[in-house]
Amino acid sequence: MYFLSRELYFPPVDEASPEGIVAIGGDLSAERLLLAYQSGIFPWFEDDEPILWWSPPERMVLFFDELKISKSMRNIMNRGIFSVSFDLAFQEVIANCRDIKRHGQNGTWITADMAEAYCRLHELGHAKSVEVWQGDELVGGLYGIDQGHVFCGESMFSKVPNASKIAFIALCKKLQLENYKLLDCQVHNDHLESLGAREIERDDFMAILKNSGGF
Known part of the structure; x- marks a missing residue:
């Protein structure tokens, strides 16, 4: 599991966990959010969780x-x-x-x-x-x-x-x-x-x- 730092980076989506989590942490800055969507990734988490970034195996x-x-x-x-x-x-x-x-x-x-x-x-x-x-x-x-x-x-x-x-x-x-x-x-x-x-399939979506x- 990749833990984000301040660097604006996401790992490739094919490195996601089986359920589709690509990375954890980071922030919700406009720059990071736009990079996420451009990379086929979206945030999905609840108040008591760290930020989770997803790219499900099926879209x-x-x-x-x-x-x-x-x-x-x-x-x-x-x-x-x-x-x-x-x-x-x-x-x-x-x-x-x-x-x-x-x-x-x-x-x-x-x-x-x-x-x-x-x-x-x-x-x-x-x-x-x-x-x-x-x-x-x-x-x-x-x-x-x-x-x-x-x-x-x-x-x-x-x-x-x-x-x-x-x-x-x-x-x-x-x-x-x-x-x-x-x-x-x-x-x-x-x-x-x-x-x-x-x-x-995720590959087709990407x-x-x-x-x-x-x-």
Whole structure:
């Protein structure tokens, strides 16, 4: 296991532990976070843990031509119940992602330091958000890191049914129009699988990232 120092460095992802931990420690500076994402690595840890840096052996991704929109979801979209914006309320989105109660989870992995770090990345133009509204109320959304041709999704939330799906679908359609290669969903999630995301081998993900200018 590699322990990070002040040096801006990550070991190759093929040196990760069997579960996908590449390194431990370091900090959440903008420079280190950007290097991590460019290298196919992301932070994932809880308040009582050191910073853990991951690159799982199988990566959950969404190829845009595989996006699944159910008939009922299309009906909801066509009814105009929700409106969608981009980068209008980043801090509110990450705060909701942090605070929302999730089934089977006692807490959140979005620590105060992590929220602050991603807000800095947003100010620098690297972290982006999608907001879903009912009238003037923010009812859903997501945020992630924009690498130019690969978008790395971090977290999403819903205060009402289907709001996070609306955010996800809107982002996918936007990225597809802008010729992005894929949406990185990081780890398996039944909710994302229902929308068409699937796991690919780490080597395949790294090849796409490299060919998309991630290095």
